[in-house]
Amino acid sequence: MALSSQFTRLVRFVPRSSAAFIFIGQPVDASIDVGLAVRRGEEVRVEVFSGSSVLAAGSATGKFDTIDRILSPLSADEVGTIRCIGLNYKQHAAEVKMAIPTIPTVFLKPNTSLGDPWPAPTILPKLTQETDTGDYESELAVVIGKAAKNVSEADAIDYVLGYTAANDISSRDSQLSQSQWCFSKGFDGACPIGPVLVSKELIPDAAKLTLRGLKNGTILQDCGINDLIFNIPKIVSFLSQGTTLPAGTVIVTGTPAGVGMGRQPKETLRAGDEFAVEILPHIGTLVNVFENEV
Known part of the structure; x- marks a missing residue:
């Protein structure tokens, strides 16, 4: 039986009404870019849903609140492990001078690498700072x-x-000195996701999305999802062979050229840098601002 949703775009957030609660809900303005609006200090009104998780969001309650702090759509204890596909854009393979893979390259991030959008800080580990x-x-x-x-x-x-935006933050010195990538990409907070989870009904064909990466407002990555080497159905099917993908599993599908x-x-990430992952239409912008681990 096909999985269907009762939502189009969900956010998980701390409301202005009480810092003691975490709500799930749907932005009232269907066109708003939640990540950019929150970053700019704009008011984002949300209709609260009855559920406590995007995995069981329930239904609209008719109650409304305003976002005080935006969170990742899923909590760390809901995602289990984060499954990642490396080298999955034709343009990216060309820029790093690597052959097009014939099967997906898979690595994992632990759930401790899950991170929130801004205003939560995104931390650069001491190990990354040193190099x-x-x-x-x-x-x-x-x-x-x-x-x-x-x-x-x-x-x-x-x-x-559904779908959301992610930033697969990496420490390249560690990555290039090892054959496995889990360590260099698995630091605490090294996989911020969000801010909006968009239902597959609203995005029936993910290949029609476009993705951009902007560092301090400068566009460094700009590509259509149709440049994927392995598309979404292929990735999900491949990862599920002999392996249960529990509800809540997050799959990050690769990055285009421009890293x-x-x-x-x-280009490197340093304390004070802002990086934005923009996926249009519908998903909007994941904004993160970096701080040094001390």
């Missing part, structure tokens, strides 16, 4: 809505709850 090799990766993230195992490509989207390590001169 000045912090890097960004703008990505489309997929959220699984029901347990998936051994699913076909034809049925894969039935298991998808810092591939630029001349190189």
Whole structure:
């Protein structure tokens, strides 16, 4: 049976009415870019849903509140592990001079790497600071809505709850000195996601989305999701073979060309930098501001 949702765009947030609560709800203005609006200090009104999680959002209650602090759509204890696809854009493979893979390259991030959008700080570990090799990766993230195992490509989207934005923050010195990527990409807070989870009904074809990455307002990544080497159904199906993907699993699907390590001169992330991942239409902008671990 296909998974259906009763929402179009959900946010998880701390309301202005009480810092002691976390609500799930739907922005009243269907066109608002929640991430940018919150960053600009604009009021974002939300209709509160009856559920306590995007995995079981319930229904609209007719009650309204205003966002005080935006959170990642899922909490760390809901995501289990974060499944990541490396080298999954044709343009990116070309810029790093690597062959197009024939099967998806998979690595994992722990749930401790899940991070919130701004105003929560995004921390650059001491290890990354020492080598000045912090890097960004703008990505489309997929959220699984029901347990998936051994699913076909034809049925894969039935298991998808929705889509959001992610930044696969990396420490390149650590990454390039090892054959496995989990350590260099798995630091605390190294996978901020959000701010909005958009239902698959609103995005029936993710390949029609466009993605941009902006550092301090300068566009460094700009690509259509149609440049993916392995599309969303292929990724979900592949990851589910012999492996249960529980509801809440987050899949980050790869980054396009323009990452810092591939630029001349190189771009790195430092304390005070703002990085925005913009996915249009519907998803909007994930904004993160970086601070040094002390």
